Amino acid sequence: MSFKQFIKSYRKPLKITFIMLSVIATYALILGLLTPYLLKKNLPAMVSDNSSYSMQVEEIRINPFYLSLEVKELTIFDKNSEDFAGFSRLFVNFQLSSLFRWMWTFEEFTLEAPRLHYQLYQDSSTNFDELIGAKITAQSSDGAQATIAGNSNSAVNAEGDIAGKSAAKSESSEAANTVPKILVTRLNIDQLELRFTDHSKKEPFSAHIGPLNIELDKFTTQRELNSPYKLKATSVSGIIGTSLEWQGHVTILPLRSSGQFKIDGISLPTLYQYFKDDFPPGVRSGTLNLSAEYAIDLSQENMKLNVSKANMLFTDLFIKRKGVDVNDVQLNHLAINGLNYSLSENSVKVDEIILKDSVINVIRSKSGALNLLQMLPPSAEEESSETPQPKLKLAIDKISLVNNQLKLTDKTTEVATQVNLTAINMNLAKFSLQPKAVFPLNFSAIVEQSGNISAKGDLSLYPITANLKVNAQSVPVLSVEPYMHQWVISEIIAGNFDASMNIVYAAAIAKQASTSASPETIHITGDMALNNWRTRVTDNDEDYVRINKISVTGIDVKQPQNTVDIERVTIDKLWLNAQRNKQGVMNVATIRKERMEQRQEAVDEGKPAVVNLKHFQVNSSSVLYTDYSVSPRYKMRIDPLQITITGLSSDVNSRANIDLQGKINKFAPLKLKGSVNLLSETLYSNFNLLLNDVQMSDFTPYSGTYVGREIDKGKLNLNINYLIEDQALNATNTVFIDRFHLGDDVQSDVATSLPIGLAVSLLKDSKGEIHIDMPISGNLNDPDFSYGKLVWQTLGNLIIKAVSSPFSLLAGLVGSDEDLGSIEFIAGNPTPDQAMITRLNLLKKALLQRPELQLEVSGCYHEQDSEALRQEIFKQRINPNAQALSNEQRLPLLVSAYSESFGHAYDFSEAPIMDADVLISWKVDQLESVLLNNIIIDNNMLINLAQERSRNIQQVLLSDNKLAANRLIIGKVLALESSSDISCPLAPAG
Numbered sequence: 005m006s007f008k009q010f011i012k013s014y015r016k017p018l019k020i021t022f023i024m025l026s027v028i029a030t031y032a033l034i035l036g037l038l039t040p041y042l043l044k045k046n047l048p049a050m051v052s053d054n055s056s057y058s059m060q061v062e063e064i065r066i067n068p069f070y071l072s073l074e075v076k077e078l079t080i081f082d083k084n085s086e087d088f089a090g091f092s093r094l095f096v097n098f099q100l101s102s103l104f105r106w107m108w109t110f111e112e113f114t115l116e117a118p119r120l121h122y123q124l125y126q127d128s129s130t131n132f133d134e135l136i137g138a139k140i141t142a143q144s145s146d147g148a149q150a151t152i153a154g155n156s157n158s159a160v161n162a163e164g165d166i167a168g169k170s171a172a173k174s175e176s177s178e179a180a181n182t183v184p185k186i187l188v189t190r191l192n193i194d195q196l197e198l199r200f201t202d203h204s205k206k207e208p209f210s211a212h213i214g215p216l217n218i219e220l221d222k223f224t225t226q227r228e229l230n231s232p233y234k235l236k237a238t239s240v241s242g243i244i245g246t247s248l249e250w251q252g253h254v255t256i257l258p259l260r261s262s263g264q265f266k267i268d269g270i271s272l273p274t275l276y277q278y279f280k281d282d283f284p285p286g287v288r289s290g291t292l293n294l295s296a297e298y299a300i301d302l303s304q305e306n307m308k309l310n311v312s313k314a315n316m317l318f319t320d321l322f323i324k325r326k327g328v329d330v331n332d333v334q335l336n337h338l339a340i341n342g343l344n345y346s347l348s349e350n351s352v353k354v355d356e357i358i359l360k361d362s363v364i365n366v367i368r369s370k371s372g373a374l375n376l377l378q379m380l381p382p383s384a385e386e387e388s389s390e391t392p393q394p395k396l397k398l399a400i401d402k403i404s405l406v407n408n409q410l411k412l413t414d415k416t417t418e419v420a421t422q423v424n425l426t427a428i429n430m431n432l433a434k435f436s437l438q439p440k441a442v443f444p445l446n447f448s449a450i451v452e453q454s455g456n457i458s459a460k461g462d463l464s465l466y467p468i469t470a471n472l473k474v475n476a477q478s479v480p481v482l483s484v485e486p487y488m489h490q491w492v493i494s495e496i497i498a499g500n501f502d503a504s505m506n507i508v509y510a511a512a513i514a515k516q517a518s519t520s521a522s523p524e525t526i527h528i529t530g531d532m533a534l535n536n537w538r539t540r541v542t543d544n545d546e547d548y549v550r551i552n553k554i555s556v557t558g559i560d561v562k563q564p565q566n567t568v569d570i571e572r573v574t575i576d577k578l579w580l581n582a583q584r585n586k587q588g589v590m591n592v593a594t595i596r597k598e599r600m601e602q603r604q605e606a607v608d609e610g611k612p613a614v615v616n617l618k619h620f621q622v623n624s625s626s627v628l629y630t631d632y633s634v635s636p637r638y639k640m641r642i643d644p645l646q647i648t649i650t651g652l653s654s655d656v657n658s659r660a661n662i663d664l665q666g667k668i669n670k671f672a673p674l675k676l677k678g679s680v681n682l683l684s685e686t687l688y689s690n691f692n693l694l695l696n697d698v699q700m701s702d703f704t705p706y707s708g709t710y711v712g713r714e715i716d717k718g719k720l721n722l723n724i725n726y727l728i729e730d731q732a733l734n735a736t737n738t739v740f741i742d743r744f745h746l747g748d749d750v751q752s753d754v755a756t757s758l759p760i761g762l763a764v765s766l767l768k769d770s771k772g773e774i775h776i777d778m779p780i781s782g783n784l785n786d787p788d789f790s791y792g793k794l795v796w797q798t799l800g801n802l803i804i805k806a807v808s809s810p811f812s813l814l815a816g817l818v819g820s821d822e823d824l825g826s827i828e829f830i831a832g833n834p835t836p837d838q839a840m841i842t843r844l845n846l847l848k849k850a851l852l853q854r855p856e857l858q859l860e861v862s863g864c865y866h867e868q869d870s871e872a873l874r875q876e877i878f879k880q881r882i883n884p885n886a887q888a889l890s891n892e893q894r895l896p897l898l899v900s901a902y903s904e905s906f907g908h909a910y911d912f913s914e915a916p917i918m919d920a921d922v923l924i925s926w927k928v929d930q931l932e933s934v935l936l937n938n939i940i941i942d943n944n945m946l947i948n949l950a951q952e953r954s955r956n957i958q959q960v961l962l963s964d965n966k967l968a969a970n971r972l973i974i975g976k977v978l979a980l981e982s983s984s985d986i987s988c989p990l991a992p993a994g
Contacts, residue, residue, distance in 0.1 A: 035068040056083035071098040072112075082123075082131050092117035092195075099189075107185030107224070112192070117215075119197040126204050191220040202278065209278045216248070252298075259302040264313075266295040272321055288331065290321030296343070307347065314343035325375065332375050334363040342401075351397035360406040368414045398437040405430035410449075417486035425449045425457075432463075439466040455479030455500060461507075468511040474530075476503040481534070497547065499537035505530030505559070526563035532556040548591055552577035558618075568615045578625035578645070588633045615654040622647035627666075634705040642666045642674060649680070656686055672698040678726070688729055695722040700744055707746070712755030718744030733782045741774040762992055763803045765857040766810050772855075776802060810992045814850035824850065826987040827957055829864075832872025834952035836960065844960040847990070848967050857992055861957050862975035863950030864988040870941045873949065877939050878932070891924045898931035905938055950977040953988055 040063075048059040062077035072095060079090035093116040099109040123131040197214035252263010269291050276287035296314035301307070318338040322331045342355025367375040408428040414421040427450040434443040441464060448458040457479060461472035481499040508527040537551040558571020583591040626643040645666040652660040664676035678691020700718030707715045721740040726733070746761055767774045806813055811825035824847040827840045836844065851857060882897050883889060889897070902910050910931060915923060954974050961967055973993060980986065 032068045035066055040064040040066050051080065057081060057088060058085075071100065072096060073098075082121075087119070087121060088131060089118075089120045091115055091119065107187050109187045109189070111189050113188045113190070113223075114192045115194070115196075117195040117197070118193060119199070119214075121199040121201070123201045124204055128204065186224060188220070188223040191218075191223045193218040205278070211274060211278065260300065262297075262299040264295070264297040266293075268293045270294065272318070286324050286326060288322040288324055290335070291319050293317040293319075309345075309347040311343065311345040314340075314345070316340040316343070323379065325379065328375075330365055331363070332365050332367070332379060334365075335359065336361040336363075338362065349397065350395070352399070354398075354400040356402045356404060357400060358404045358406065359408055360404075361408065363409040363411065365411045365413065368416055370415045372416055396437065398435075400435035401433065403430070403432035403435055405447075414486070419486045421483060421486040423452065423483040425451055426453065437465060440464065441466070442469075445472065451476075452480045452483060467513050468509070470507060470509040472507045474503065474505045474507060476501060478502065478535070481537070495540050497538040497540055499539075500535050502533040502535065503530065505532070523564040526561065528559065528561040530559050532559065546581070546583075547579075548581045548583070550577075550579040551575060566613045568613050570615075570617045572619040572621065573617060574621045574623065575625065576623050578622055578627075580625075580627045582627065582629045584629075584631040584633050586632050612654065615652075617652035618650065620647070620649035620652060631705070634709040636705050638703070638705040640668060640702070641670070642668055643670065649682075652682060656681070659688070662691060668695070668698055669702065672696060686730070690727045690729075691725075693722065693724040693726070695720070695724075697721065700741065704747075707760075708750035709752050709754060710756060711746075711760045712750050712752050713760060714747030714750055716745040716747040718742065731783060733780070735780040737776075737778040737780060739774070739776040739778065741776075743772045744768065744774055758803050759807050760803065762810070762857075763806045765854060766806045766813055766992065768854060768856050770853050770855050778802065811847075811990070814847065814854070814992075817850045817853050818846050820846050822846065824990070826989050827953075828985055828987045829953055830872075831866065831868035831986055832876055832949070834949055835956050836953075841960055844957060848961050851961075851967055851971065858971045858973055859961075860973045860975045860991040860993050861954045861961075862978050862988060862991070863947075863952070863954035864978040864980050864986070865946040865950040866980045866986045868986060869946055869949055873941045873945060874936055874939045877941075878936055882935075891921075891928050894928055895924055895931070898928060898935065901935055902931055905935065910934075946979075947977050950988075957988070957990075 044061055044064045047061060051057055051059040058081045060077075060079045060081070061075060063075070065074040065076075066072070067074075074096075075091075075094040077090075077092060078094070080088045082088040093114070095112065095114040095116075096110055097112040099111050121131070125131075194217050195214070196216040196218065198212070198216075200209075200211045200213075202209040247268045248265070249267075250263060250265040252261060252265075254261045254263075270293070272290035272292055273287045280286065294314075294316050297312045299308070299310045299312075301309075316339070318335055321333070321335040321338065323333040323335075324331045337358070337360040339356075339358040339360075340354060341358070342353075344353045345351070365375065369375070405428050410425040410428060412421075412423040412425070427448075429449070430445070430447040432443060432445050434441070436443065442462050443464070444461070445463050446458075446460050448456065450456055456477045457475065459472050459474045461470065463470050463472075478500045479502075481501060482496050485496040506527075506529045508525075510525045512524040513522045533556065534551065534554040537549065537554070538547055539549040540547045553574075553576045555572070555574040555576075556570060557574075558569070560569040560571075561567070562569075581591075585591070623646060625645040625647075626641060627645055629638075629640045629642075631638040643666065646664070648663045650661050651658065658681055659679040660681060662676065662678055662680050664674070666674045668674055673694075673696050675694040676691055678689065680691065681688040698720040700715050700720050703720075704715045707713055719742045721742070723738040723740075724735060726735045728734075744764060746764060764774070767776065769775070811823060815822055815824050822843055824843060827836055827844065829836060829840075847859075851859060879886070881901055882894070899910060910927075912927060915926065918926065951974075954977075958972050958974065961972060962969055975991070978988070
């Protein structure tokens with residue numbers, strides 16, 4: 005068949021075919037060539053005409069037969085000519101089956117390398133506003149008209165709210181009907197890049213998400229169609245993490261969804277940059293992995309949201325405030341597992357929270373502020389609401405801390421206090437915010453690498469209650485040293501404590517207005533022990549207290565009773581190094597600071613606690629006392645020291661029994677017994693102190709410094725009774741010193757001028773003993789009160805009295821009130837009379853009781869002795885036999901004596917005329933006067949008289965040989981001043 009025949013035969017089919025081909029060609033030309041050309045040409049113009057944005061597109065292709073659209077390299081620039089949005093390639097494959105499904109059906113929707121840059125400006129506008137501004141303006145205008153109409157309608161209709169809700173449902177229904185039905189069999193988004201910039205922050209924030217890869221199967225907007233989907237996204241960088249996975253079901257109309265998702269590698273520092281204006285500290289590092297199952301329903305008036313099996317893992321989360329060198333919070337591993345949340349029930353339930361290998365720094369600044377509180381965002385004022393907000397129902401099955409570390413730093417002390425807790429482990433079960441919910445606790449930690457603490461028991465939050473058993477083993481106390489520095493000048497070198505305590509606590513609960521609130525209750529029982537304590541005074545870098553162990557057993561503390569009961573306190577092997585420096589200040593006294601008194605005053609303002617200590621014991625202890633204020637330094641040791649006190653109480657009327665025993669320098673026993681009240685505000689003390697056989701030679705540093713003499717030997721014994729009551733001190737001190745002897749002189753600028761040697765001789769009896777009774781009294785409230793000062797004053801007064809009135813002391817020994825310190829003589833007579841001999845015998849008896857006391861005897865003469873001696877010489881020359889002579893008998897004797905004395909006779913030629921008897925008397929008087937005046941009494945004669953008197957006194961004292969001759973010293977002759985008596989003084993010599 006020829007071609008013409010073929011044409012002729014098939015004209016009609018060919019015509020139909022040609023028409024169809026023409027239609028197809030025209031369709032292909034218009035859809036495949038013209039439409040892409042027009043789109044490429046007009047789309048940028050449409051964008052430019054309707055906004056300040058511009059568009060560029062490299063290529064648009066439409067396959068009219070495959071029903072696919074492909075767009076390459078499309079970019080939209082914002083008004084600042086910055087890249088706003090775009091993609092590398094868009095491919096959409098439409099399906100003709102849409103005609104039969106009554107929905108837009110796409111076999112494939114692929115978007116390659118899409119990008120979007122969303123920006124929020126300082127005025128809260130966005131870079132999207134230029135694109136959707138016209139539409140928003142139109143919608144705003146329509147909305148305003150609708151609002152006016154609605155307000156008018158509400159004024160007419162009393163049931164406006166119901167009508168409004170009906171209108172809302174109607175609008176929702178219309179919106180649902182306007183959403184086109186779409187089905188995308190395979191939706192692919194490759195290399196999605198999202199950028200976000202917020203210029204409203206103090207510092208512009210910029211975040212980058214991507215590249216992301218998203219795949220969705222059978223995506224649809226068909227109503228009530230619950231379709232399963234899967235989504236996978238990966239990101240090399242950005243804030244959403246390194247990968248995102250989701251699978252579940254989504255219903256577009258109405259909007260409901262359920263499924264599960266997983267996000268790994270969320271960058272917490274990047275998220276922090278956006279919220280840093282509201283969150284002061286800085287997040288330096290950290291990632292978050294998140295996974296959960298969820299169900300959300302937006303079809304109802306109240307949204308329904310349930311999250312289940314949620315797991316969150318925070319790793320390497322470091323939070324640090326600005327200007328500090330260390331991380332405040334270092335969460336290496338924080339896991340929240342099995343979280344379930346219900347919006348409708350407002351409840352959160354968590355299976356487990358695990359914090360592991362993390363470090364928390366708690367720092368208290370000099371002002372007292374805590375760093376963790378400073379890290380919290382400022383609290384916003386709560387808006388008042390008439391409708392009370394439902395309380396969150398929180399329940400956590402288990403909270404676990406594993407190998408964590410807590411560093412505590414307190415800068416309020418002079419030297420910053422630091423305490424490190426490591427290996428912190430805790431299990432807290434059944435945690436809940438529900439009232440009366442009780443949850444068990446098990447906690448343990450290591451303190452400063454050597455101590456262990458643990459707590460086990462039950463807790464409750466509403467109300468706050470605790471029932472815990474707390475244990476501590478070998479916890480070092482060095483960390484509390486800075487707190488001690490606030491009150492004392494000392495340094496802890498070593499020490500640790502053990503404790504086993506039961507703590508029961510219940511917070512105060514407010515009751516009804518008609519009744520008072522129940523008080524806070526605390527009950528603490530248990531035992532404590534302080535081990536291997538060493539403390540030194542900071543100034544001289546020397547230990548002053550060492551304690552092997554302090555045990556406190558039977559502790560019972562109660563509130564609100566405000567009582568502290570302790571069964572027993574035992575101190576084993578106390579070593580106290582008490583020192584007095586060159587200035588006379590005790591090291592133990594200098595460790596106390598003034599602010600301790602201020603603190604005590606503050607404590608005293610409150611109600612004092614009632615403290616009862618049944619038994620206090622000090623075992624096998626030592627007290628070393630060194631005094632550097634004397635030269636050479638004095639050193640004393642009390643060892644071993646045993647103290648027992650029973651019945652101590654802060655009750656004013658209570659009395660505790662004390663029993664103290666020890667030995668001074670290993671040999672001298674020390675005993676103290678009595679009753680005291682050490683804990684009460686008003687001090688009471690009544691005890692007896694016995695001290696025997698203390699070697700006095702050990703006190704040579706004191707005697708050399710203050711007396712100027714060494715002590716060769718002697719033993720000291722004390723019997724002291726003290727009574728302190730109502731701030732008044734009354735004490736009797738019985739001192740017994742045996743075999744006491746002073747030694748060589750010691751040069752000292754501060755030595756007393758008192759004749760201590762004489763005092764010793766006056767006080768020491770025939771047995772070589774010194775007995776002194778010293779009553780002492782004083783008022784403790786006196787600002788100048790000092791017990792040592794009182795003792796010294798009393799002893800000094802006794803010595804002064806002894807050396808200033810030694811013969812009064814001696815007279816007291818023999819029961820006499822005579823003045824044994826002087827011997828009286830008749831003028832011109834060297835021999836004492838009987839009364840003086842009796843006095844000398846009393847003195848001898850007293851001297852025999854003071855065998856070390858010497859007596860200095862000084863002969864004396866008086867002006868009366870001169871006349872007496874002249875009369876005695878005249879008498880010896882005229883009438884040596886002391887006969888009774890008349891004037892007639894005396895006259896020749898006088899005439900003869902005159903002639904012998906002058907070598908010639910007396911001339912009576914000028915005698916007056918008188919009777920013979922009278923004349924004889926006149927002549928006798930004249931001769932006696934001349935002869936007496938002619939007798940010369942020189943100083944040697946008086947000295948001889950004085951010496952004879954001293955020898956006579958010596959002879960009387962030594963007459964029976966009981967008194968040793970070497971105890972009497974003949975002193976130099978004394979010329980007495982004009983007085984009525986001739987009394988030779990005696991003087992003691994030590």
